[in-house]
Amino acid sequence: MSGAQPPRPTLRVMLVDDQPLFRTALATLIDSQPDLSVVGQAENGLQAVELARELVPDIVVMDVEMPVMDGVEAARLIGEQLPAVKVVMLTVSESEAHLFEAIHHGARGYLLKDLRPEHLYDMLRAAGRGETPLSPAVAGRLVSEFRDRGPVRSAPVSGEGPEPPLTRREIEILQLVADGLSNKEIGGRLSITEGTVKNHVHNALEKLHLENRIQAAAYVVRQGMGHRPSPD
Amino acid sequence: MHNVLCLTIAVLSCHAILGEGIARLLAAEPGVDVESITCADPERVEAALAGRPDVVVVERCAAFDALAILARLPDALVVDIGIGPGPTWAYRRQEIPGDPEAILRLVRRLRGGHPVVIPDGPAVPEVELVPPRA
Secondary structure (H helix, E strand, O other): OOOOOOOOOOEEEEEEOOOHHHHHHHHHHHHOOOOEEEEEEEOOHHHHHHHHHHHOOOEEEEOOOOOOOOHHHHHHHHHHHOOOOEEEEEEOOOOHHHHHHHHHOOOOEEEEOOOOHHHHHHHHHHHHOOOOOEOHHHHHHHHHHHHHHOOOOOOOOOOOOOOOOOOHHHHHHHHHHHOOOOHHHHHHHHOOOHHHHHHHHHHHHHHHOOOOHHHHHHHHHHOOOOOOOOOO | OOOOOOEEEEEEEOOHHHHHHHHHHHHOOOOEEEEEEEOOOHHHHHHHHHOOOOEEEEEOEOOEOHHHHHHHOOOOEEEEEOOOOOOOEEEOOOOOOOOHHHHHHHHHHHHOOOOEEOOOOOEEOOOOOOOOOO
16 A cells, blocks of 8 residues: 555635534534534524635535525625635525525535535535535436426537547446536545546536536436436 | 543434534543434444433434433433424433322422422423413
8 A cells, every 4th residue: 555645635614503502513523524624603694604704714514594694695695705615505404495596506515414424524525626515315306407407508419419429437427426426436436546537527527518517417317328216 | 549430321313413423522521421323223222222321312303202212211311402493402300209298399389489400400490370360
Protein backbone atom coordinates (compact mmCIF):
# COMPACT_ATOMS: atom_id res chain seq x y z
CA MET A 1 0.00 0.00 0.00
CA SER A 2 1.11 3.58 -0.54
CA GLY A 3 2.14 5.91 2.28
CA ALA A 4 -0.06 8.24 4.29
CA GLN A 5 -2.29 10.48 2.21
CA PRO A 6 -1.99 14.24 2.63
CA PRO A 7 -4.59 15.59 5.08
CA ARG A 8 -7.80 16.75 3.49
CA PRO A 9 -8.58 20.44 3.86
CA THR A 10 -11.23 21.08 6.48
CA LEU A 11 -14.70 21.81 5.14
CA ARG A 12 -16.39 24.58 7.11
CA VAL A 13 -19.99 23.63 7.73
CA MET A 14 -22.86 25.76 9.02
CA LEU A 15 -25.97 24.05 10.44
CA VAL A 16 -29.50 25.41 10.26
CA ASP A 17 -32.35 23.61 12.03
CA ASP A 18 -35.05 24.79 14.40
CA GLN A 19 -34.75 21.71 16.62
CA PRO A 20 -31.84 22.41 19.01
CA LEU A 21 -31.50 18.79 20.06
CA PHE A 22 -31.11 17.60 16.46
CA ARG A 23 -28.81 20.50 15.62
CA THR A 24 -26.53 19.72 18.55
CA ALA A 25 -26.53 16.01 17.75
CA LEU A 26 -25.61 16.77 14.16
CA ALA A 27 -22.87 19.21 15.18
CA THR A 28 -21.39 16.60 17.53
CA LEU A 29 -21.24 14.04 14.74
CA ILE A 30 -19.83 16.37 12.10
CA ASP A 31 -17.20 17.76 14.46
CA SER A 32 -16.03 14.20 15.13
CA GLN A 33 -14.64 14.09 11.59
CA PRO A 34 -11.12 15.44 11.16
CA ASP A 35 -11.88 17.07 7.81
CA LEU A 36 -15.25 18.61 8.74
CA SER A 37 -15.85 21.46 11.15
CA VAL A 38 -19.05 23.13 12.30
CA VAL A 39 -18.38 26.86 12.28
CA GLY A 40 -21.84 28.14 13.12
CA GLN A 41 -25.46 27.25 13.84
CA ALA A 42 -28.73 29.02 13.16
CA GLU A 43 -32.29 28.13 14.09
CA ASN A 44 -34.19 29.62 11.14
CA GLY A 45 -33.69 30.77 7.58
CA LEU A 46 -33.31 34.44 8.36
CA GLN A 47 -30.60 33.80 10.93
CA ALA A 48 -28.96 31.47 8.41
CA VAL A 49 -28.71 34.15 5.73
CA GLU A 50 -27.20 36.64 8.18
CA LEU A 51 -24.77 34.13 9.67
CA ALA A 52 -23.72 32.83 6.25
CA ARG A 53 -22.85 36.39 5.20
CA GLU A 54 -20.71 36.72 8.32
CA LEU A 55 -19.00 33.30 8.27
CA VAL A 56 -18.98 32.43 4.54
CA PRO A 57 -18.90 28.67 5.20
CA ASP A 58 -18.13 26.11 2.51
CA ILE A 59 -21.40 24.28 3.08
CA VAL A 60 -24.71 25.18 4.71
CA VAL A 61 -26.69 22.14 5.89
CA MET A 62 -30.25 23.37 6.25
CA ASP A 63 -33.67 22.04 7.21
CA VAL A 64 -36.59 22.93 4.95
CA GLU A 65 -39.47 23.64 7.29
CA MET A 66 -38.54 26.29 9.85
CA PRO A 67 -40.22 29.29 11.46
CA VAL A 68 -39.54 32.93 10.45
CA MET A 69 -38.04 31.96 7.07
CA ASP A 70 -38.06 28.49 5.57
CA GLY A 71 -35.01 26.74 4.19
CA VAL A 72 -35.98 27.08 0.53
CA GLU A 73 -36.20 30.87 0.73
CA ALA A 74 -32.97 31.01 2.71
CA ALA A 75 -31.25 28.80 0.10
CA ARG A 76 -32.40 31.20 -2.60
CA LEU A 77 -31.04 34.25 -0.75
CA ILE A 78 -27.74 32.57 0.13
CA GLY A 79 -27.38 31.42 -3.49
CA GLU A 80 -27.94 34.97 -4.74
CA GLN A 81 -25.66 36.67 -2.23
CA LEU A 82 -22.98 34.01 -1.74
CA PRO A 83 -22.84 31.86 -4.87
CA ALA A 84 -19.72 29.98 -3.71
CA VAL A 85 -21.52 28.71 -0.60
CA LYS A 86 -23.11 25.31 -1.22
CA VAL A 87 -26.49 24.79 0.42
CA VAL A 88 -27.49 21.21 1.09
CA MET A 89 -31.00 20.58 2.40
CA LEU A 90 -31.30 18.01 5.22
CA THR A 91 -34.90 17.26 6.02
CA VAL A 92 -37.51 14.67 6.90
CA SER A 93 -39.66 16.08 4.11
CA GLU A 94 -40.01 13.87 1.06
CA SER A 95 -42.49 16.35 -0.38
CA GLU A 96 -41.85 16.76 -4.09
CA ALA A 97 -42.84 20.43 -3.84
CA HIS A 98 -40.09 21.07 -1.29
CA LEU A 99 -37.57 19.05 -3.27
CA PHE A 100 -38.16 20.73 -6.63
CA GLU A 101 -38.44 24.19 -5.11
CA ALA A 102 -35.21 23.76 -3.17
CA ILE A 103 -33.26 22.55 -6.22
CA HIS A 104 -34.85 25.23 -8.39
CA HIS A 105 -33.82 27.90 -5.89
CA GLY A 106 -30.20 26.86 -5.83
CA ALA A 107 -29.82 24.05 -3.30
CA ARG A 108 -26.82 21.94 -4.34
CA GLY A 109 -28.11 18.81 -2.67
CA TYR A 110 -31.12 17.30 -0.95
CA LEU A 111 -30.69 14.73 1.80
CA LEU A 112 -33.17 12.97 4.03
CA LYS A 113 -32.56 12.69 7.75
CA ASP A 114 -32.68 8.90 7.61
CA LEU A 115 -29.05 8.83 6.46
CA ARG A 116 -26.44 6.89 8.39
CA PRO A 117 -23.80 9.26 9.83
CA GLU A 118 -21.03 7.86 7.61
CA HIS A 119 -23.18 8.48 4.53
CA LEU A 120 -23.82 12.01 5.69
CA TYR A 121 -20.08 12.64 5.99
CA ASP A 122 -19.51 11.26 2.49
CA MET A 123 -22.32 13.40 1.11
CA LEU A 124 -20.90 16.54 2.69
CA ARG A 125 -17.47 15.75 1.27
CA ALA A 126 -19.08 15.20 -2.11
CA ALA A 127 -20.78 18.60 -1.85
CA GLY A 128 -17.40 20.12 -1.01
CA ARG A 129 -16.04 18.67 -4.27
CA GLY A 130 -18.84 20.30 -6.19
CA GLU A 131 -20.94 17.17 -6.59
CA THR A 132 -24.68 17.04 -5.99
CA PRO A 133 -25.46 14.91 -2.94
CA LEU A 134 -28.91 13.35 -3.15
CA SER A 135 -30.57 10.70 -1.02
CA PRO A 136 -31.41 7.76 -3.30
CA ALA A 137 -35.18 8.19 -2.85
CA VAL A 138 -34.85 11.83 -3.83
CA ALA A 139 -32.65 11.08 -6.86
CA GLY A 140 -35.37 8.79 -8.19
CA ARG A 141 -38.00 11.50 -7.92
CA LEU A 142 -35.83 14.06 -9.67
CA VAL A 143 -35.14 11.66 -12.50
CA SER A 144 -38.86 10.91 -12.86
CA GLU A 145 -39.61 14.62 -12.94
CA PHE A 146 -37.06 15.28 -15.68
CA ARG A 147 -38.27 12.26 -17.64
CA ASP A 148 -41.86 13.45 -17.46
CA ARG A 149 -40.89 16.95 -18.55
CA GLY A 150 -39.30 15.70 -21.77
CA PRO A 151 -36.02 16.80 -23.34
CA VAL A 152 -33.61 18.72 -21.17
CA ARG A 153 -32.46 22.13 -22.32
CA SER A 154 -29.20 21.99 -24.29
CA ALA A 155 -29.37 18.21 -24.50
CA PRO A 156 -29.16 16.62 -27.93
CA VAL A 157 -32.64 16.12 -29.29
CA SER A 158 -33.58 13.26 -31.54
CA GLY A 159 -33.45 14.37 -35.16
CA GLU A 160 -30.81 17.07 -34.60
CA GLY A 161 -27.95 14.77 -35.45
CA PRO A 162 -26.22 11.64 -34.24
CA GLU A 163 -25.83 11.09 -30.51
CA PRO A 164 -22.28 11.71 -29.27
CA PRO A 165 -20.40 8.46 -28.96
CA LEU A 166 -20.14 7.57 -25.32
CA THR A 167 -17.66 4.91 -24.38
CA ARG A 168 -18.87 1.72 -22.80
CA ARG A 169 -17.34 2.83 -19.50
CA GLU A 170 -19.06 6.22 -19.64
CA ILE A 171 -22.42 4.57 -20.24
CA GLU A 172 -21.80 2.19 -17.37
CA ILE A 173 -20.95 5.08 -15.06
CA LEU A 174 -23.92 7.19 -16.14
CA GLN A 175 -26.20 4.25 -15.39
CA LEU A 176 -24.84 4.20 -11.86
CA VAL A 177 -25.23 7.98 -11.60
CA ALA A 178 -28.89 7.49 -12.52
CA ASP A 179 -29.12 4.90 -9.73
CA GLY A 180 -28.21 7.71 -7.32
CA LEU A 181 -24.66 6.55 -6.50
CA SER A 182 -21.95 9.04 -5.61
CA ASN A 183 -18.62 9.04 -7.44
CA LYS A 184 -17.05 7.29 -4.47
CA GLU A 185 -19.70 4.57 -4.48
CA ILE A 186 -19.34 4.13 -8.24
CA GLY A 187 -15.58 3.87 -7.86
CA GLY A 188 -16.06 1.18 -5.23
CA ARG A 189 -18.54 -0.71 -7.42
CA LEU A 190 -16.26 -0.65 -10.48
CA SER A 191 -12.94 -0.92 -8.62
CA ILE A 192 -11.62 2.34 -10.02
CA THR A 193 -10.63 5.54 -8.24
CA GLU A 194 -13.06 8.29 -7.44
CA GLY A 195 -10.98 10.66 -9.59
CA THR A 196 -11.33 8.35 -12.60
CA VAL A 197 -15.09 8.26 -12.10
CA LYS A 198 -15.13 12.04 -11.93
CA ASN A 199 -13.22 12.26 -15.22
CA HIS A 200 -15.62 9.85 -16.94
CA VAL A 201 -18.64 11.79 -15.68
CA HIS A 202 -17.07 15.06 -16.81
CA ASN A 203 -16.31 13.68 -20.29
CA ALA A 204 -19.81 12.24 -20.65
CA LEU A 205 -21.40 15.54 -19.64
CA GLU A 206 -19.24 17.36 -22.20
CA LYS A 207 -20.20 14.97 -24.97
CA LEU A 208 -23.87 15.21 -24.17
CA HIS A 209 -23.83 18.98 -23.61
CA LEU A 210 -25.32 18.48 -20.19
CA GLU A 211 -24.68 20.63 -17.15
CA ASN A 212 -24.91 18.30 -14.17
CA ARG A 213 -25.48 14.79 -12.87
CA ILE A 214 -29.22 15.25 -12.53
CA GLN A 215 -29.52 16.03 -16.22
CA ALA A 216 -27.24 13.07 -16.95
CA ALA A 217 -29.47 10.79 -14.90
CA ALA A 218 -32.52 12.09 -16.75
CA TYR A 219 -30.75 11.47 -20.06
CA VAL A 220 -30.04 7.86 -19.12
CA VAL A 221 -33.66 7.26 -18.22
CA ARG A 222 -34.99 9.02 -21.32
CA GLN A 223 -32.73 6.96 -23.55
CA GLY A 224 -33.89 3.76 -21.87
CA MET A 225 -30.33 3.08 -20.74
CA GLY A 226 -31.11 2.81 -17.02
CA HIS A 227 -30.93 -0.27 -14.88
CA ARG A 228 -34.27 -1.89 -14.23
CA PRO A 229 -35.54 -1.28 -10.69
CA SER A 230 -35.45 -4.31 -8.43
CA PRO A 231 -38.88 -5.90 -7.79
CA ASP A 232 -38.88 -4.78 -4.12
CA MET B 1 -9.42 3.73 45.06
CA HIS B 2 -13.15 4.02 45.29
CA ASN B 3 -15.89 2.50 43.28
CA VAL B 4 -17.29 4.60 40.49
CA LEU B 5 -20.88 3.96 39.58
CA CYS B 6 -21.42 3.81 35.85
CA LEU B 7 -24.77 4.90 34.50
CA THR B 8 -25.93 2.85 31.55
CA ILE B 9 -27.83 4.64 28.80
CA ALA B 10 -29.54 3.20 25.73
CA VAL B 11 -30.37 5.61 22.92
CA LEU B 12 -33.05 4.16 20.64
CA SER B 13 -33.77 6.04 17.44
CA CYS B 14 -35.20 5.71 13.98
CA HIS B 15 -32.92 8.42 12.61
CA ALA B 16 -29.32 7.33 13.16
CA ILE B 17 -27.90 10.83 12.87
CA LEU B 18 -30.11 11.93 15.77
CA GLY B 19 -29.49 8.87 17.93
CA GLU B 20 -25.77 8.57 17.32
CA GLY B 21 -25.26 12.31 17.73
CA ILE B 22 -26.99 12.29 21.11
CA ALA B 23 -25.13 9.15 22.14
CA ARG B 24 -21.82 10.78 21.28
CA LEU B 25 -22.84 13.87 23.25
CA LEU B 26 -23.79 11.80 26.32
CA ALA B 27 -20.71 9.60 26.05
CA ALA B 28 -18.52 12.66 26.63
CA GLU B 29 -19.97 12.80 30.15
CA PRO B 30 -17.80 10.96 32.71
CA GLY B 31 -19.27 7.86 34.33
CA VAL B 32 -21.74 6.93 31.65
CA ASP B 33 -21.81 4.00 29.29
CA VAL B 34 -23.89 4.77 26.20
CA GLU B 35 -25.16 2.50 23.48
CA SER B 36 -26.96 3.81 20.39
CA ILE B 37 -29.25 1.50 18.44
CA THR B 38 -31.61 2.17 15.58
CA CYS B 39 -34.96 0.57 14.92
CA ALA B 40 -33.37 -1.16 11.93
CA ASP B 41 -31.77 -3.57 14.40
CA PRO B 42 -34.61 -4.92 16.58
CA GLU B 43 -32.47 -7.70 18.03
CA ARG B 44 -29.97 -5.20 19.42
CA VAL B 45 -32.84 -3.04 20.72
CA GLU B 46 -34.20 -6.08 22.54
CA ALA B 47 -30.78 -6.95 23.95
CA ALA B 48 -30.23 -3.37 25.13
CA LEU B 49 -33.58 -3.28 26.95
CA ALA B 50 -32.94 -6.72 28.43
CA GLY B 51 -29.78 -5.24 29.95
CA ARG B 52 -32.04 -2.94 32.00
CA PRO B 53 -30.28 0.39 31.32
CA ASP B 54 -30.65 3.17 33.89
CA VAL B 55 -31.72 5.65 31.22
CA VAL B 56 -33.46 5.10 27.90
CA VAL B 57 -33.47 7.98 25.44
CA VAL B 58 -36.06 7.08 22.85
CA GLU B 59 -37.07 8.82 19.65
CA ARG B 60 -40.80 9.26 19.06
CA CYS B 61 -41.45 7.17 15.97
CA ALA B 62 -43.52 4.25 14.80
CA ALA B 63 -41.00 1.73 16.13
CA PHE B 64 -40.86 2.87 19.74
CA ASP B 65 -43.32 3.66 22.51
CA ALA B 66 -41.76 5.46 25.46
CA LEU B 67 -44.53 4.54 27.87
CA ALA B 68 -44.31 0.87 26.93
CA ILE B 69 -40.58 1.03 27.66
CA LEU B 70 -41.32 2.63 31.03
CA ALA B 71 -43.81 -0.12 31.84
CA ARG B 72 -41.18 -2.71 30.99
CA LEU B 73 -38.34 -0.96 32.84
CA PRO B 74 -40.03 0.64 35.87
CA ASP B 75 -36.75 1.70 37.42
CA ALA B 76 -35.47 3.51 34.33
CA LEU B 77 -35.65 7.16 33.49
CA VAL B 78 -37.19 7.34 30.02
CA VAL B 79 -36.55 10.44 27.91
CA ASP B 80 -38.87 10.83 24.94
CA ILE B 81 -37.36 12.97 22.17
CA GLY B 82 -38.39 13.98 18.66
CA ILE B 83 -36.47 14.82 15.51
CA GLY B 84 -38.81 17.69 14.72
CA PRO B 85 -40.04 20.62 16.74
CA GLY B 86 -42.01 19.56 19.77
CA PRO B 87 -41.50 18.84 23.44
CA THR B 88 -39.06 16.47 25.05
CA TRP B 89 -40.59 14.44 27.85
CA ALA B 90 -39.03 12.71 30.83
CA TYR B 91 -40.90 9.83 32.40
CA ARG B 92 -40.11 8.16 35.68
CA ARG B 93 -42.29 5.92 37.77
CA GLN B 94 -42.84 6.96 41.36
CA GLU B 95 -44.08 4.40 43.80
CA ILE B 96 -46.39 5.57 46.59
CA PRO B 97 -48.05 3.62 49.35
CA GLY B 98 -51.07 1.77 48.04
CA ASP B 99 -53.65 3.27 50.38
CA PRO B 100 -56.31 5.91 49.73
CA GLU B 101 -54.67 8.31 52.20
CA ALA B 102 -51.52 8.42 50.06
CA ILE B 103 -53.54 9.29 46.97
CA LEU B 104 -55.45 11.92 48.91
CA ARG B 105 -52.19 13.44 50.11
CA LEU B 106 -51.00 13.78 46.54
CA VAL B 107 -54.30 15.31 45.46
CA ARG B 108 -54.13 17.78 48.33
CA ARG B 109 -50.57 18.73 47.45
CA LEU B 110 -51.62 19.42 43.88
CA ARG B 111 -54.70 21.33 45.02
CA GLY B 112 -52.45 23.42 47.19
CA GLY B 113 -50.36 24.34 44.18
CA HIS B 114 -47.36 22.27 45.27
CA PRO B 115 -45.52 20.29 42.63
CA VAL B 116 -45.08 16.62 43.35
CA VAL B 117 -41.35 16.12 43.31
CA ILE B 118 -39.70 12.81 42.71
CA PRO B 119 -36.34 12.71 44.50
CA ASP B 120 -33.63 13.30 41.89
CA GLY B 121 -36.26 13.11 39.20
CA PRO B 122 -38.44 15.37 37.13
CA ALA B 123 -41.20 17.30 38.86
CA VAL B 124 -44.82 16.70 38.06
CA PRO B 125 -45.94 20.06 36.69
CA GLU B 126 -48.25 22.21 38.71
CA VAL B 127 -51.89 21.70 37.94
CA GLU B 128 -54.12 24.58 37.02
CA LEU B 129 -57.28 23.91 39.00
CA VAL B 130 -60.65 24.01 37.33
CA PRO B 131 -62.96 26.51 39.08
CA PRO B 132 -65.78 24.78 40.98
CA ARG B 133 -69.06 24.52 39.12
CA ALA B 134 -71.73 26.97 40.22
